[in-house]
Amino acid sequence: MTDKNQDKHKARQQKVKEQVDQKVAEANIEQGILQVITGNGKGKSTSGFGTVARCVGHGMNAAVVQFIKGTWECGERNLLENAGVPFAVMKTGFTWETQDRESDTQAAQATWQHAKAWLQDENIDLVLLDELTYMVSYDYLDLDEVIEALNNRPKMQSVIITGRGAHRRLTELADTVSEVRNVKHAFEAGIQAQKGFDY
Amino acid sequence: MTDKNQDKHKARQQKVKEQVDQKVAEANIEQGILQVITGNGKGKSTSGFGTVARCVGHGMNAAVVQFIKGTWECGERNLLENAGVPFAVMKTGFTWETQDRESDTQAAQATWQHAKAWLQDENIDLVLLDELTYMVSYDYLDLDEVIEALNNRPKMQSVIITGRGAHRRLTELADTVSEVRNVKHAFEAGIQAQKGFDY
Secondary structure, three states: OOHHHHHHHHHHHHHHHHHHHHHHHHOOEOOOOEEEEEOOOOOHHHHHHHHHHHHHHOOOOEEEEEOOOOOOOOHHHHHHHHOOOOEEEOOOOOHHHHOOHHHHHHHHHHHHHHHHHHOOOOOOOEEEEEOHHHHHHOOOOOHHHHHHHHHOOOOOOEEEEEOOOOOHHHHHHOOEEEEEEEEEOHHHHOEOOOOOOOO | OOHHHHHHHHHHHHHHHHHHHHHHHHOOEOOOOEEEEEOOOOOHHHHHHHHHHHHHHOOOOEEEEEOOOOOOOOHHHHHHHHOOOOEEEOOOOOHHHHOOHHHHHHHHHHHHHHHHHHOOOOOOOEEEEEOHHHHHHOOOOOHHHHHHHHHOOOOOOEEEEEOOOOOHHHHHHOOEEEEEEEEEOHHHHOEOOOOOOOO
16 A cells, blocks of 8 residues: 555544544443344344353343243353343243233233332343333323333333334333344245354 | 234234244254354454354363454453463554554564464364454454454354454355444443443
8 A cells, every 4th residue: 555545544533533523522321222133134132142142241231031932942041140140031932822812911020029029129230121112002001101110210221122013102201222124034034043153 | 912913912922933843954064164253333253252162161162363352451360260271362453553564563473373373173162263353454464364263163163253344255154243333322422431341
């Protein structure tokens, strides 16, 4: 690279750095973050579990509530439970495998009690409410009650909500919202779900 | 809920289940998956690290290559290194903090050697190439060489590539592509990055 190009590159990178530094300096509110990860793409729950791993890696406390439990064994759960993360998992497995609205509602309500307790616990730094969005869409949980619990949680506690079709009131309440869009999926090309990757 | 509504709900859920079951039955190719997680939203690397946690939780082997290392301590790394995951981390820190194209290129090339070795290792089930996209965009790495290494990897090995602006040749090669779109970010509302959540 010529000296001139090197100088241009340096100037451009310097500008990026200044913009980032300025944003960091301006962001001075200290509080827990409510993140919603929605959309039809792969990686929403996985992102949530990744943040739980990060939290635990710092020696902080996280708790996980899974509102839809796959029928497969869950690798993350092994690792994170061994690291001391409490899990509350809804008992009925995949919602579309049970097909019973009454029992699904009861199971969702029972699981929500764990979430509610953790959302009041100052010792929990991060609560992952995995696949909660469906419980709201299906009316298994009362949205007002969910929002009240989120609003009344300890000030420094962060919460992650995952799942497709997040209700607008949840995304409005959230500080950070990411939408994971499916561009393409191996499944569509006939590739089987792989242990250690997909489940 | 009336009996009629319960029946309608049951029929709808049964149809969803049948569609999912059929897709699962049709997906019968056994091979490692190449996933690209791109877009401007939060959670790309975190999703990659979540899959690494899943893999390790199953007692399988993963390796992590980080092409951009934040200046913050990394919680995931603590947890995953304790679980036996090898890390190769590019030495120069944030690219826009070093601003030296020659040394960045050398650092990227050195880090890439670790990636190349793991992409030939049948004992590694999953390789995370975190933030690799930037190395390609900045021409720090040769795209042809990256693609050749991906194509020649062990058949059952899965690979995850994260970062904004993934090159079209990478997304075309990938089996699964997710785009994480930023809907809103706490940062923009002045909320500081929180330990255990953002880093």
